Every structure is written in C-alpha cells, then in structure tokens.
Amino acid sequence: MTLNLDDLSGYVERDLDADLARWFSDRSPVTVPEETRPVAPMLDRLPPTGAAALTAFDRRVRSGRMPQFLDVYDWSYGFDFAANGCGILDADYQTELTDDDVYAIGADGCHQPVPTSPSTTNLFPQHGSAGEGEALMLAEVGLDETCELVYRAALQRPVWSLEQLRDAVDQPAAEVDAAVRRLMEIGLLRRPHAEQIRPVNPAVGFAPLLSYAEARLARQTRAVELTRAAVAEMSASFRASPALLHDVELLDDRDAAWLCVEEIAAKATTSIQCLAAAGGPPGLETSTDYDPAYRLAEFAAARGIRVQLILLDSIVNDPRLLAGARRVHDNGVEVRTTPTLPVWTFVVDDRYVVIAVDPADNQRGVIRVSHPGLVAAAADLFGRHWPSAVPIEQQASPPAGELTRQQRHLLQLLAAGAKDESVARQFSVSARTVRRMIADLADRIGATSRFELGVQAVRLGWLDDTPQPAPGPEPFHG
Structure with a gap:
C-alpha cells in the first residue's frame, strides 16, 4: 500500500x-x-x-x-x-x-x-511481455481481459503516468482506470508518486496469486478424487436388479431393461459384443433414437473395453442413425452392418448374455443369462454374423446396376413368403417403407406386379442363395 x-x-x-x-x-x-x-x-x-x-x-x-x-x-x-x-x-x-x-x-x-x-x-529486472501463444491466463487469478491488457502494456517500460497508460491501451479510460486500481490492489502495479505508475516484476507480483490458484486447484483436485471414490463405491453397490441367484434372470419392464444396459457399459471388464436387431435398444422409448445407446458404447470404449457393434444395413436410410454410428466408430467402437439380425443380444466379457425378451417389442424387458452353455451359444451367434458384416467405414453405394445388400435380402425374404410387416420388423423400418422399397425395385426393372418382380429377379440372378420358402402364402403374393 x-x-x-x-x-x-x-x-x-x-x-x-x-x-x-x-x-x-x-x-x-x-x-x-x-x-x-x-x-x-x-x-x-x-x-x-x-x-x-x-x-x-x-x-x-x-x-x-x-x-x-x-x-x-x-x-x-x-x-x-x-x-x-x-x-x-x-x-x-x-x-x-x-x-x-x-x-x-x-x-x-x-x-x-x-x-x-x-x-x-x-527490485528485479523487468520481463518482456508474453509473445504469441504465451497468454498469462490472468482470468485464472481473478483478472479480466482489460487488466491483462493494462498489465502487459505497463511491462513495456518502467514508469508510466495514468494518461500514458490510457493512451497505450485501446480501452475506455474508465475501464483502464478501474484496471489500474485492481492491479494495484493485488500488487501487480505500484504508485510510488501521485504521477507515477510502475509495474511490479511478474515473478514477484504473481507469486502470491499463483500460490493461491495452486492451493485452490489442489482443493478442487482433492474434491474430484473424493467424488470419484464415492462414485466407485456407489457403483460397486448398485445393481439394476437383485443379485443373480440363478443362471437366468428376467427383467420384465422397460426401466429395468435400460438399467441393465447401462450396467453393461459401466461394469464390463474386457469386451462387449452387441447384435443391434430391429427396433430400438431394450429399454428406450423410441426405435428411432440410438443416441443414448451410442453414448454408452463410447463410454465403454473410453474405459478400454473392446466394443463390437453390429447394426442393420437399414441405418443408411436414417442420416442421424448413420452419423451416430460413424461417430462411435471414430471414438473406438468397432461397428459393422448386416441386412438382418434375429434379436437384440449383448455378450458381456464372455461371462453372461443379455437378450431382449420379445424380438418384436423391446419394451418388454430383457433376460440375463450366465449359464456357460447359453453364453457360448450367443457368442457363436455373434461370431457367425461378424465376419460377413460390412465395416461402417466401408459403407458405400453399390456399382451402377447392382442391388444393395438390403435390396437383395428384401427380395429373398419376399421369395420366402415373408409379409411386409415381418420384413419391416427385421429391417427396423415401417411397413410403408418396405412397400416403397418394393415399388422402387419394380420401377427399376419395369415390373407391374410383385409376381412380375419375382420373375425378373430370378432372371437377373438377384435371388441367388434364396432361403427355403417358409410355410404360408405363395411367394410374391400380390
């Protein structure tokens, strides 16, 4: 003072x-x-x-x-x-x-x-002002931008008048005056005479400010570590459902199903393999928004867990789902696509499996199974789909004149007698979308009916490896 x-x-x-x-x-x-x-x-x-x-x-x-x-x-x-x-x-x-x-x-x-x-x-030699990219970040010690500008200007020479500082800093005079007062209060400027303002060497002036900032940072770091420990303790004691007493556990409502999916992301230790079949993830209210599930996949990958995700080819029809799939891939999740999948399935650490109760309604809950035989069967199912699935980064339009994998599979399902609603569930789209896809194929080859579409598809070789017809209506019913 x-x-x-x-x-x-x-x-x-x-x-x-x-x-x-x-x-x-x-x-x-x-x-x-x-x-x-x-x-x-x-x-x-x-x-x-x-x-x-x-x-x-x-x-x-x-x-x-x-x-x-x-x-x-x-x-x-x-x-x-x-x-x-x-x-x-x-x-x-x-x-x-x-x-x-x-x-x-x-x-x-x-x-x-x-x-x-x-x-x-x-008392000490003056330091020059910081160069480009060497900002002092004075906000971290309680100073605003104007204070920083004034202090940097003051460091350029040993003695200033208030009027000279006002001229040197491109800020309103009242703001410069307030900054000078603030800098004097905290010991970065001093005023030995009424007409003189002198900068204090940064090594001296900032020592107590930095000591305070470091002490505050140490307190915050300690608080974060305590919070982390508390979260770990709570996570260890939390379960989405009562502890498994047997090899099979039914979680038969939407909320319990989603808590189980969250627990997979939080507690897996080595690997998560997921078949993302038709409909939204178990426990989510909508089948068109995968973002919560995508975030869980990213969270698990960030923990060092190997996450393998197989999605349906139909996500290419939804820009948001496709963008999310590419984002999680960029964040460490292995993502592939395939035309159809049987049911939402999670194989966790090769130790237990979580499967949707109803392939047609993922809101009905999930079954968690830890029986070694069933876990091995689910892992084998995933292993059969993974090699033939296409990596998301290789998703591209087919050459001109060729069908997409989804279009080819649509024709195969129709040839096997599947109804529009069944195809829609497998593709995770609406029945109206399936009918539009069929109409697009018919227009492409000039077919006027589904029967003619089937005939032309056989002639063009589009039905290679057609699955055995299922009991029911005749193929390509009109």
Whole structure:
C-alpha cells in the first residue's frame, strides 16, 4: 500500500490507533530491533510528501503502541536483500545497487521484500511481455481481459503516468482506470508518486496469486478424487436388479431393461459384443433414437473395453442413425452392418448374455443369462454374423446396376413368403417403407406386379442363395 501525508493525517484524525488497539487487543506491540537502520538516508531520495509519510510511519512503528496486526515479522527498514538472494537493479534495469541504496518496510512470511517508494529503484529486472501463444491466463487469478491488457502494456517500460497508460491501451479510460486500481490492489502495479505508475516484476507480483490458484486447484483436485471414490463405491453397490441367484434372470419392464444396459457399459471388464436387431435398444422409448445407446458404447470404449457393434444395413436410410454410428466408430467402437439380425443380444466379457425378451417389442424387458452353455451359444451367434458384416467405414453405394445388400435380402425374404410387416420388423423400418422399397425395385426393372418382380429377379440372378420358402402364402403374393 502506498502511503502519503494525507493518508497519515487522516489516519491520526480518525484515531485509528484506538481502533487498532481495540481490534487487536490480544496482539503484542511491534518491536523494532535495535540494529534496525534509520530511514533518514532514504528521505532525500523521496518527494516531500513521500518523505513525510515514511517519517510518520516510522514513528508510529517505533512508538511501541502499534499492535502486530500485519503479516510482517521483520521491521528492518534496511532489509538484507543480498543475503536473501535478491538482486537489486536501478530503474534502468541495468545498474546494480546495494543494500544501502534500497530500504524496505519489512518482509512477509515468504521472504519477499516489500519496498517503500524510492523513485529510482526496482527490485528485479523487468520481463518482456508474453509473445504469441504465451497468454498469462490472468482470468485464472481473478483478472479480466482489460487488466491483462493494462498489465502487459505497463511491462513495456518502467514508469508510466495514468494518461500514458490510457493512451497505450485501446480501452475506455474508465475501464483502464478501474484496471489500474485492481492491479494495484493485488500488487501487480505500484504508485510510488501521485504521477507515477510502475509495474511490479511478474515473478514477484504473481507469486502470491499463483500460490493461491495452486492451493485452490489442489482443493478442487482433492474434491474430484473424493467424488470419484464415492462414485466407485456407489457403483460397486448398485445393481439394476437383485443379485443373480440363478443362471437366468428376467427383467420384465422397460426401466429395468435400460438399467441393465447401462450396467453393461459401466461394469464390463474386457469386451462387449452387441447384435443391434430391429427396433430400438431394450429399454428406450423410441426405435428411432440410438443416441443414448451410442453414448454408452463410447463410454465403454473410453474405459478400454473392446466394443463390437453390429447394426442393420437399414441405418443408411436414417442420416442421424448413420452419423451416430460413424461417430462411435471414430471414438473406438468397432461397428459393422448386416441386412438382418434375429434379436437384440449383448455378450458381456464372455461371462453372461443379455437378450431382449420379445424380438418384436423391446419394451418388454430383457433376460440375463450366465449359464456357460447359453453364453457360448450367443457368442457363436455373434461370431457367425461378424465376419460377413460390412465395416461402417466401408459403407458405400453399390456399382451402377447392382442391388444393395438390403435390396437383395428384401427380395429373398419376399421369395420366402415373408409379409411386409415381418420384413419391416427385421429391417427396423415401417411397413410403408418396405412397400416403397418394393415399388422402387419394380420401377427399376419395369415390373407391374410383385409376381412380375419375382420373375425378373430370378432372371437377373438377384435371388441367388434364396432361403427355403417358409410355410404360408405363395411367394410374391400380390
């Protein structure tokens, strides 16, 4: 804090001595060691008001009436800078000075010198302003952008007037003035005279600010670690359902099914293999929004779990589903597609399996099975689909004149006698979409009926490897 004569006059007039004695009644008075040098040699280097202020302050300290209320334990006005490893330079930042040339009112608990207001000295050499990409991030120590601009400008030379700083910083004068006051409050600027503003060396000025920021960061880090430990403890005790007492467990409602899917992502230890069949993931209200499931897959992959996901080819018809699949692939999930899948299935750590209760309605819950034989069967099912599925990064339009895998499979299902609704469930699309796909194929070859479409498909070789017809209506019923 800079003291001047007016400050000390007000100090006496307000009888702050009595206030200090009352506020700090349990503190012992300041004791100045006998070997402390007088301030007299310094006075002729100060302007009259500064010399008067320092003299008055010195009298107050030596009076024996001032309580020890400051964090100052060394009242040696001639502080032993050299013995404490502090170099001293004059205001030109080149001329070296001695202890006899500089006086300080003491030292704080960190052995940092607290200088008085000599107009021609500076305790440390000035650092240049930070270059491009070297921002001090003053916001982290409680300063705004204007304060940073003002402080950087002030570092360019040792002495400024307020008007000069206003001209140097492209900000409104009122904001510059407020920034100067703030910088002086926290010790980054000082005002030895009414017309002078001096920057404090960053190594000195930022030391207490950074210490505070580091302490705050340490507290926050500790809080995060405690929170992490608490989450781990809660996760260990949480289950989506009662503990497995047998090899099979039925979770027969939507909420329990989704909690089970979340638990897979949170507790898997090595691998998750998923057949994403028709309809939305078990437990989700909609079949058109996979984002919650995609996020769980990304979460598990980020934990180091190998996640293999087989989706239906039909996701290419929904830009959002396709974009989500590509995103999770970019985030470490192995994603492939195939024309059809039997039922939503999760094989977890080769240790247990979660299967949708009803392939036609994923809201009805899931079954969790840990029997080794059933787990092996589910793993084998996944293993049969994975090699023939197409990696998502290889999804591309077929050559001109050729069918997509989905179109070819549609024809095979129709040839096997599947109804539109059955095809729609397998493709995870609406029956209207299936009818549109059939109409598109018919238009492509000029067929006027489904029967003609079937005949032409056979002639063109589109029905190679057609599955055996299922009992029911005749193929390509009209």
